[in-house]
Amino acid sequence: MLIRRSLGMPFWKPAPVIVAAVAAAALAVPAVFLGRRRFLSLGAVRGAIGGLCGMAGGMGAAMLVRWLMGMHAWGADAVLTAGIFTGVIAYLAALGFFGSWIRWARGVEDGGGERKPKKGWMRYLDVDTGHKVIGVQYFFAGLCFLPFGVSLQLIARTHMSDPHLGILSSMAYESVISDHGIIMMFLVALPFFTGLMNYLVPLQIGARDMAFPRLNAFSFWLVPPAGLLAACSLLAGGFDTGWTAYPPLSVSFENPGMNFILIGVYLAGLSSILTAVNVLTTVFKMRAPGLSFFRMPIFIWSSLATVGLTLLFTQFIGMAFLMVLFERLFGLAFFDPGKGGQVLLYQFLFWFYSHPAVYVFVLIGLGIISDVIPVFTRKPLFGYKGVAVSSPAIAFGGTVVFAHHMFAAGMPGWLRVPFMVTTLLVAVPTGVKVFAWVATTWMGKMRLQTPLLFVLSGIVLFLIGGLTGIPLGIVPVDLYLHATYWVVGHFHAMFFGGFLLPAMAAIFYWFPKVTGRMLDERLGKIQWLLMTVGMFLLAMPMLALGLEGMRRRIGHYDFTMHWQQLHIVTAVGGFTIFAGLVLLGINLVRSFRRGPAAGPNPWGARTLEWMVSSPPPEHNFEEIPEVFDRPHMHGVVGSVHARLSASDARNSERKRDESDDR
Amino acid sequence: MRATTAEAVEAPARAQASPVRMGITFFLMSESFLFGSLFWTYYYLRALTPGWPPHHPAMSLAAINTAFLFAGSCAVWAGVRSIRNGKERGLRTALLIAALLGAAFLGITLWEWFHEDFTPSTDAYGSIFFTLTGFHALHVLGGVLLMLALLGRTMRHRFSAGDFAAVEAGSMYWHFVDVIWILVFATIFIAR
Numbered sequence: 001m002l003i004r005r006s007l008g009m010p011f012w013k014p015a016p017v018i019v020a021a022v023a024a025a026a027l028a029v030p031a032v033f034l035g036r037r038r039f040l041s042l043g044a045v046r047g048a049i050g051g052l053c054g055m056a057g058g059m060g061a062a063m064l065v066r067w068l069m070g071m072h073a074w075g076a077d078a079v080l081t082a083g084i085f086t087g088v089i090a091y092l093a094a095l096g097f098f099g100s101w102i103r104w105a106r107g108v109e110d111g112g113g114e115r116k117p118k119k120g121w122m123r124y125l126d127v128d129t130g131h132k133v134i135g136v137q138y139f140f141a142g143l144c145f146l147p148f149g150v151s152l153q154l155i156a157r158t159h160m161s162d163p164h165l166g167i168l169s170s171m172a173y174e175s176v177i178s179d180h181g182i183i184m185m186f187l188v189a190l191p192f193f194t195g196l197m198n199y200l201v202p203l204q205i206g207a208r209d210m211a212f213p214r215l216n217a218f219s220f221w222l223v224p225p226a227g228l229l230a231a232c233s234l235l236a237g238g239f240d241t242g243w244t245a246y247p248p249l250s251v252s253f254e255n256p257g258m259n260f261i262l263i264g265v266y267l268a269g270l271s272s273i274l275t276a277v278n279v280l281t282t283v284f285k286m287r288a289p290g291l292s293f294f295r296m297p298i299f300i301w302s303s304l305a306t307v308g309l310t311l312l313f314t315q316f317i318g319m320a321f322l323m324v325l326f327e328r329l330f331g332l333a334f335f336d337p338g339k340g341g342q343v344l345l346y347q348f349l350f351w352f353y354s355h356p357a358v359y360v361f362v363l364i365g366l367g368i369i370s371d372v373i374p375v376f377t378r379k380p381l382f383g384y385k386g387v388a389v390s391s392p393a394i395a396f397g398g399t400v401v402f403a404h405h406m407f408a409a410g411m412p413g414w415l416r417v418p419f420m421v422t423t424l425l426v427a428v429p430t431g432v433k434v435f436a437w438v439a440t441t442w443m444g445k446m447r448l449q450t451p452l453l454f455v456l457s458g459i460v461l462f463l464i465g466g467l468t469g470i471p472l473g474i475v476p477v478d479l480y481l482h483a484t485y486w487v488v489g490h491f492h493a494m495f496f497g498g499f500l501l502p503a504m505a506a507i508f509y510w511f512p513k514v515t516g517r518m519l520d521e522r523l524g525k526i527q528w529l530l531m532t533v534g535m536f537l538l539a540m541p542m543l544a545l546g547l548e549g550m551r552r553r554i555g556h557y558d559f560t561m562h563w564q565q566l567h568i569v570t571a572v573g574g575f576t577i578f579a580g581l582v583l584l585g586i587n588l589v590r591s592f593r594r595g596p597a598a599g600p601n602p603w604g605a606r607t608l609e610w611m612v613s614s615p616p617p618e619h620n621f622e623e624i625p626e627v628f629d630r631p632h633m634h635g636v637v638g639s640v641h642a643r644l645s646a647s648d649a650r651n652s653e654r655k656r657d658e659s660d661d662r
Numbered sequence: 663m664r665a666t667t668a669e670a671v672e673a674p675a676r677a678q679a680s681p682v683r684m685g686i687t688f689f690l691m692s693e694s695f696l697f698g699s700l701f702w703t704y705y706y707l708r709a710l711t712p713g714w715p716p717h718h719p720a721m722s723l724a725a726i727n728t729a730f731l732f733a734g735s736c737a738v739w740a741g742v743r744s745i746r747n748g749k750e751r752g753l754r755t756a757l758l759i760a761a762l763l764g765a766a767f768l769g770i771t772l773w774e775w776f777h778e779d780f781t782p783s784t785d786a787y788g789s790i791f792f793t794l795t796g797f798h799a800l801h802v803l804g805g806v807l808l809m810l811a812l813l814g815r816t817m818r819h820r821f822s823a824g825d826f827a828a829v830e831a832g833s834m835y836w837h838f839v840d841v842i843w844i845l846v847f848a849t850i851f852i853a854r
Contacts, residue, residue, distance in 0.1 A: 105811030107818030211681040277688045285681045311688060312695045319699040326793070331783035334703065334793075340716070340786040345706050349699055 019235060023052070041118075043126040043221075046094045051225065054090020059083035076256040080236065081329060084263055088225050095127050097218055127221065129213035131202050132616065134220050136514065138195025141223050142188045148231060149183035150578055152176045156555075157571035162564070163556040173555030175238025175257065179230065182243050182261055185361060186268040187227045189499050193364040194219075194275050196506060197303045199514065201279055203609035204297050206288025206627065206642070208619045211281040215274055222271035229264030233257040242553050244354070247335035247346050251327045259328065262321045269314040272360075276311035279303055288608070288642070290627035294385060295641075297607045297631045301388045302367025305395035309356045309363075313399065317353035320346055347406050355402035359394055362498030366433055366462075367391065368506045369455050373437050374632035375605045376452035377444025381632040383436040390429035397426040407475050408482040416475045423473035427466065434463060450524035451603075454505035457532040461539070462497025465490055468543060483553075486546025493539040504531065504584070511591070512598030516614040519595060523587045530580035537573025541566040600652050606641045607631045613652045622647050686831040690838045693801070697842050700794045704849055707786050714854070716787045717780045721851045724774070727767050728847055731802075734763035735840045738809075738833040748823035754816050760836060761809040764802050771799050791850065798846050801839045808832050 027048065031039045039045055062082035067073040092098065117133075118126050124137055156176045159167040168176065198216065202209055210216045233239060239257040241250045250258055283304055287296075324346070326332040333339035335346050374381045381387060403411060403419040437459055446452065468490040471477040481487065504527070511519050545566050550557060557563050601610040608625060609616065623645035633639035644652065708714045741756025775792070782792040812832050815821065821829055 101811070105814040107815040107820045212685060215685075273692050277685055277692070280688050281681045281685045285684055311692045315692055315696040316699045319696060319703075323703075323793070326782075326789070332789035332793070333783060333786045334707075334789050336786070339784070340707070340711055341789070342707060342710055342786070345703060348706070349702065352699075352702075 019232065023048070038122075041126075042122060043095050044224075045125070046096075047091045047221065047224075050094020051087045051091030054093075055083040055087030057090070058086025061086070076236075077259060078329060080256045081259050081263070081325075084229065084260070088263075088267065091225060092218075092221070095221055097127075097221070100214065127217050129209075129217050130618070131198050131210045131213065131216060132514075134216050135195045135197075135199030137220050138191045138198060138223070141220075141227065142191035142195065145183055145187040145191075145227050145231070146581065149180055149188055150574075150581060152180040152183065154571075154574050154578060156180065157567075157574045159555065160557075160567045161571045164559075168555060170555045171238060171240055174240035174242070174553060175234055177553060178239055178242050179234055179261075182230050182265065183227075184495075185243070185357070186265055187223070187230055189361045189495075189503075190268060190272060191223055192503055193306070193361070193499075194272065196364065196368075196510075197275070197279055197307070200299060200510070200609060201282055201303055202286070203612070203616060203620055204300055204607050205283060205286060205291055206608050206621060206625045207282060207286040208621060208624075210278050211285055212278050216278050219271040219274040219278070222267045222274075226264045226267035226271065229260045229267070233260035233264070236260055244350060245321065245324060246350075247324060247327070247343060250324050251335060259325060262325045266318050266321055269318045272310045273314050276307035276314075279307045280311065288624050288627050290642075294388065295627055295630050296388070298370035298381070298384075298387055298391070299364075299367040302363045302370075302391045305391035306360050306363045308392070309360050309395050309398065313353040313356045315353075316349050317357070320349035320353070323349075344406070344409060344411060347409055347411075348403070351402040351405045352399075355405060356395070356398045358494070359398040362494065363391055363394060365458070365498040365502035366394075368502040368509075369437060369458060370433065371607070371632075372451050372455050372502075372505055372509055373440050374634055375603050376447050376449060376455075377441050378447075378604075378634045379440055379444045380630070380634060380636060381436065382439035382442075383432070384630055384632065386432050387436045390432045393429035394426060394433075397422065397429060401426055401473075404473055404478070407478045420473060420475050424470065427470065430466060434459065434466075449508075449603075450519070450521055450528060451505040451509040453525065453528045454501045454508065454531075457528070457535075458497045458501030458505065460497070461493050461501060461532075461535060464539070465492075465494030465497050468493060481546060483551060484546035485542045485550045485552055488552050489539045489542030489546055492542065493535075496535040496539065501531070501535075504528070507584070507588075509603065510609075511588075512602050513609055513614045513616070515592055515595075516598055517591050517595035518598050518602060519591045520587050523583055523590075527580045527583040527587070530576050530583065534573045534576030534578075534580060537576060538570050539573070541569045541573075604634075606634070608642050611642065611644050611652060612648065617651060621645070622651070680827040682827040682831050683834075686834050690834065693838065694842075696797070697794075697845070700790070700797060701845065701849060704790050704794060707790060708854075711786070714787070716785060717778070717791075719778055719791065719850065720774070723770055724847060724851060727770050728843065730763045730767045730770075731840045731843050734760040734767075735837050737763070738836045742826070742829055742833045745821050745826045745829055746823060750816060750819065750821065753821065753826075753829065754813065757809045757813040757816060761806050761813065764806040764809065767802055768799060768806070771795065771802075794846055794850070798839070798842055801842070805832075805836050805839050808835060 236256040627642040737759040744752025780788040
């Protein structure tokens with residue numbers, strides 16, 4: 001234990017300096033640029049200052065209390081946690097959320113609390129209730145953490161190419177891969193999809209905004225502190241438990257890095273629960289006339305399935321993480337066998353959320369695939385109803401399979417077979433989707449533009465991911481493969497196919513709608529090639545390593561096993577993907593500034609968001625449109641998904657003429 | 663401040679379309695899973711620990727607490743009824759009573775906590791006992807604050823027969839907290 005702690009220490013000493021320097025730089029540049037008053041009027045700035053002051057105050061108070069109680073004033077665990085707690089409260093207060101609630105309670109102003117939105121890019125750094133602004137904010141939050149999460153993994157992969165160089169200590173290696181997992185899931189995938197839902201759900205169902213716009217803003221502003229906490233946990237000393245944070249390791253190891261993660265993930269979870277309330281209410285209450293459930297785009301179906309899962313099951317990971325936090329801080333004994341606790345209890349609670357969570361991340365990606373394929377093959381989606389219903393079916397199936405993560409953990413033997421059966425059953429609705437996609441492309445008139453390319457390679461990787469998951473669901477095989485690189489390879493194939501590639505397709509597909517400009521196709525195709533190749537290079541050697549018995553989460557291996565080549569290939573794959581992401585960054589910046597004008601509907605799509613101008617007007621629709629049929633009826637004579645009111649149609653038309661002039 | 667006649671005519675339609683009721687329903691579904699995780703923990707530990715429960719917290723005060731919460735629920739129910747008929751005064755009294763009963767509940771709970779013969783860190787039973795009752799008490803605290811906020815708005819005549827979605831949401835929350843308490847009570851004192 002002592003050795004591991006001392007190995008963790010090198011992170012710690014320069015950490016405050018690094019944090020202070022980055023924070024100062026991040027604040028100083030816009031401060032000089034904007035002038036003091038406009039600078040301080042920005043929500044992000046007020047929040048940052050409020051949060052830092054609150055954190056300092058809370059830490060001071062905690063140290064004072066400890067000192068008065070006759071303890072050591074500095075105890076990293078308790079003092080930092082108190083500081084984080086007060087910091088988050090002060091941050092939210094500085095953003096003005098509590099103020100608006102108090103004003104509501106006093107009856108001073110009626111609900112709305114609308115301030116005049118700021119102009120241009122400053123709007124995106126302020127508290128804004130418009131669903132499109134919040135959608136873009138989420139997207140950028142995800143985009144900020146993406147390079148961080150990816151570079152963590154690049155460091156780890158470089159280390160594994162030759163562990164004997166000792167690039168990372170074992171504590172550092174374990175921290176880096178654990179934080180990579182947390183960041184990529186809770187701060188890249190989750191914000192990205194939440195942002196997409198925020199942007200698209202009201203537009204696609206013909207509403208002007210979400211049901212609860214202020215709650216929506218509140219959920220977004222919980223994400224930045226969550227992300228900062230997850231990132232800072234490395235500076236505070238890291239955590240070597242893997243992203244799962246199993247006790248007793250997560251409890252007994254006294255390192256403040258763990259607390260950062262527990263609180264950060266809790267905040268991200270709270271944000272996603274509130275978003276779920278919002279999205280569900282919006283879809284159930286605010287659909288345009290005529291938009292029955294079986295006329296909704298598949299994206300809406302998969303959003304419903306996703307938020308249904310987050311609404312209910314996020315509470316479980318929240319509570320499991322809080323229990324670990326309580327155990328660390330106050331010596332509670334849920335998981336402490338010495339005091340009558342049960343270690344396995346944590347795994348039940350954790351996986352009861354975290355297995356559905358996998359579907360949370362993947363379902364939206366599947367929805368994107370289902371909506372993009374018909375547009376680019378110019379055919380109706382094959383088996384619309386089956387595809388639509390398979391999303392809730394996967395969601396439901398995903399909730400009753402959770403214990404398959406614990407086949408090797410020593411849970412009661414009679415639980416194994418039922419969970420094996422349910423696990424294999426989830427393949428059925430997933431198979432329905434894959435079958436429907438392939439059948440849609442059959443005899444279609446494919447246009448191999450970037451979104452379709454990403455979707456196609458996404459389907460292939462998703463299929464590989466799914467097939468490599470089946471052995472893991474079968475108990476006897478899992479007992480051998482559990483906690484090997486096979487799991488890592490399966491998971492990454494699943495995530496690339498179900499999340500990352502569809503997300504790239506979504507970026508290329510909806511970027512014209514959000515900005516009014518097209519992304520560069522040629523750069524996009526190079527990026528697609530790099531990322532597809534990179535993902536195969538990354539995931540396939542992992543599967544091979546797993547079969548040979550390489551354990552996951554261990555930062556070294558025996559050279560006599562001849563695993564080095566496979567590790568090097570994996571690292572090359574990682575860097576190839578990274579190169580693709582760099583191209584995406586270049587493409588986004590370049591096209592945002594001078595991409596060709598898109599017009600309202602560059603892809604010939606039929607859903608409602610493509611009927612309004614790009615970017616859509618402030619309140620989407622002047623009058624609520626009317627819906628007549630399913631969205632994907634390409635080539636079916638006489639089928640119309642929806643019609644805008646006359647004035648909205650005129651607006652969209654006028655905007656298109658303007659963009660043609662440009 | 664009062665709604666004009668034209669608004670009053672329009673108002674019922676608006677209240678019906680208000681998404682607040684549905685929003686709070688979804689929120690409470692989520693909250694029930696929060697307590698679900700705690701009950702899961704309790705019964706999991708109970709099933710695997712011989713000699714459960716290791717401590718026997720006193721039941722009498724908790725029974726009084728149950729009566730308090732139940733009375734609060736009745737008051738809130740009466741309050742919603744009166745505002746539906748446009749009676750602000752009835753709502754005001756009901757909210758005040760509910761808030762006071764909630765505060766009394768919190769007081770008694772706190773007193774009990776300090777008089778138990780075990781602490782949260784004594785053993786797993788202590789941990790789940792205090793976490794379960796603690797999270798419930800936090801929800802009662804939230805309920806009291808919510809009642810006070812609604813009271814503040816009632817004082818400013820913000821609710822009327824046609825516009826009381828927030829009161830309804832508050833009442834649903836309060837009933838939810840009440841139901842959870844009955845489950846907590848049954849778990850800790852009856853099923854043990």
